[in-house]
Amino acid sequence: MGSYYTYFNTAGGPPAVTFSVPYYDLFGLSVVVSGCLPVHHYSQLKGVVCIDRSVSDLLSDVTYFNKGELNYAFVLDGEARVLTHPLLPRPQTIRDDPLFIRLTSLERSPQALDVMTSMIRGESGNSTFVSPRVTSRGDTALQRVDVRHVLSHYFWSPVARTHFSACVVLVDGAVSVRSVVDTSRPPPFVYHRLDLTSPPHTCRHFDRVVLAGASAVKFAPTAFVDPYEYLDTEETKTTVDRYELYMSGRNSFVETYFTDGLRESVTETFRLDAILAARPAHYAIWRYIGTKAGVYRQFPGTRLRKEFDHTQEPWYKRSISMKGMTSLSTPRDDPSGTGTIVTLSHSIYQGRPSQVHSSSDPVTAVMGMDVTITFLYQQLLDSYPECSATDKTRDYCCRCFLIDNSGFIIIHKHFLDYISSEHTTNVHISVKEPVITQDLVTKNIMTQATCVNVQELRDQYYWKISLPGSANGSLFTPSYTLLDVPGTNVFVVIATGPAPALPVTCSWCDTKTDLRLCSEHRCNCPCFRRTDIYGYCNDKFFLKT
Known part of the structure; x- marks a missing residue:
């Protein structure tokens, strides 16, 4: 505590609250900020009184800002250190003292320096200029991001009696999603906490207790006026009863808990029940819809983890990035315990009377469906008969598999031999098919891109696959065929030769970590390199333009 006393004993002037930089709490609870005030008696320092506040709680309004598709907000302190920003991890996910990043390292437009300078001077202002927007391509750690530049409006103002300043960034012409559904006759509402509500019509679905032929609703933190309070408070039967009374229009007690338009979103998504009940899909594990307003409805309904936030799931982010x-997805373990699954998803635009949409229209929701990899592989064989044909003269079959536009394998014949996440999750084409990979790279169809992870101080390399317009959606070679599936992120590969073994020099590609440390050998799997982009002594990033 010596630093507190040393500072306040020499600070002079009228007492004012001084805020610390965010740090990880001594007891491991979360990242906190300390607000401290000196106690003087006859001009002599007698002590220091402090209070700790969780950064997640303090900045929840900014972290969960959800007003428009590409709009966001951020907060700086008086030293231009960014406390929360969409390009940084959410405060509640940080498990160590955070690395402080200045705004100009995240906002790379030249005009961002003027915004930062004004904010740290404690001024209010606004500015309009073209700035980049970063959207995840799914699993951000492996598939990375897409960047587009849009005309943006910046509005900033200081936070009274603090050294913080907040800024809201709005895209030019952005339209907020608004519901116009009639809620005067609300439909039945069932919350996902079946353990608290005990609905009468339940059954077993893959060893899970579910609603029989009906969906259940789960709210994301963005559905609440105070997301942190929702995450930090245990739900009880009384809480759930209040939710149900409010959603059914019989009580307004919890209205101040929810954001505007939430009840309309619940009513809109109820239509899903009738659609799915009329179209049974025995091959589907789960079917669901997640809205921008924070409503997640799953069919059949079952209990979900409280921390589950559909807006942070790769399938949701991918569909937002690939509108229309x-x-x-690549294979993953179902959190409900049903095994290894693949997710099919599609974005839903805000309704228009003409029913004609464009990629500039706002997305109101994303629909998804989970299927087993066995079912998906059978669909592949049914769609491409040559995939199940045997070449009797050479004693092997055509190998058919699906890859996404980042080069990760969605389904492969070998996956059926070992149906587990250990052998099917995040498998890159460079691991299973290194010769085809090298040919795609040589033909400039599979190209490498890079980005900087400023929080972890490393350069991350990933791949993008695209066929040139002159190829008409296909590539034919003597050893394999690559087919683009129109309107999707998927490519079909039909290989006509045996799969060669992975070169010894690239064996490190087959490790099961989330992202590999790049090898000194020439290999084509996603990887990262540690980089010296941060100067600790002067607290500054050295980033390329």
Whole structure:
């Protein structure tokens, strides 16, 4: 505590609250900020009184800012250190003292320096200029991001009696999603906490207790006026009863808990029940819809983890980034325990009377469906008969598999031999098919991109696959065929030769870590390199333009 006394004993002037930099709490609770005030008696320092406040709680309004598709907010302190920003991890996910990053390391437009300078001077202001927007391509750690530049409006103002300043960034012409559904006759509402509500019609679905032929609703933190309070408070039967009374229009007690338009979003998504009940899909594990307003409805309904936030799931992010297209995920373990699954998802635009949409329209929700990899592989064989044909003269079959536009394998024949996440999750084409990979790289169809992870101080390398317009959605070679599936993130590969073994020099690609440390050998799997982009002594990042 010596630093507190040394500072306040020499600070002079009228007493004012001094805020610390965010740090990880001694007891491991969360990242906190300390607000401290000196106690003087006859001009002599007698002590220091402090209070700790969780950064997640303090900045929840900014962290969960959800007003428009590409709009966001951020907060700086008086030294231009960014406390929360969409390009940084959410405060509640940090498990160590955070690395402080200045705004100009995240906002790379030249005009961002003027915004930062004004904010640290404690001024209010606004400015308009073109700035980049970063959207995740799914699993951000492996598939990385897409960047587009849009005309943006910056509005900033200081936070009274602190050295913090907040800024809201709005895209030019952005339209907020608004519901116009009639809520005067609300539909039945069932919350996902079946253990607290005990609904009468339940059954077993893959060893889970579910609603029989009906969906259940789970709220994301963005659905609440105070997201941190929701995450930090245990739900009880009384809480759930209040939710149900409010959603059914019989009580307004919890209205101040929820954001505007939430009840309309619940009513809108109820239509899903009738659609799915009329179209049974025995091959589907789960079917669901997640809205921008924070409503997640799953069919059939079952209990979910409280921390589950559909807006942070790769399938949701991927569909937001690929508006108007159908996307397939790579295999993953179902959190409900049903095994290894693949997710099919598609974005839903805000309704228009003409029913004609464009990629500039706002997305109101994302629909998804989980299927087993066995079912998906059978669909592949049914769609491409040559995949199940045997070449009797050479004693092997055509190998058919699916990859996404980042080069990760969605389904492969070998996956059926070992149906587990250990052998099917995050498998890159460079691991299973290194010769095809090298040919794709040589033909400039599979190209490498890079980005900087400023929080972990490393350069991350990833891959993008795209066929040139002149190829008409296909590539034919003597050893394999690459086919683009229109309107999706998927490519079909039909290989006509045996799969060669992975070169010894690239064996490190097959490790099961989330991201590999790049090898000194020439290998084509996603990886990262540690980089010296941060000067600790002068607290500054050295980033390329």
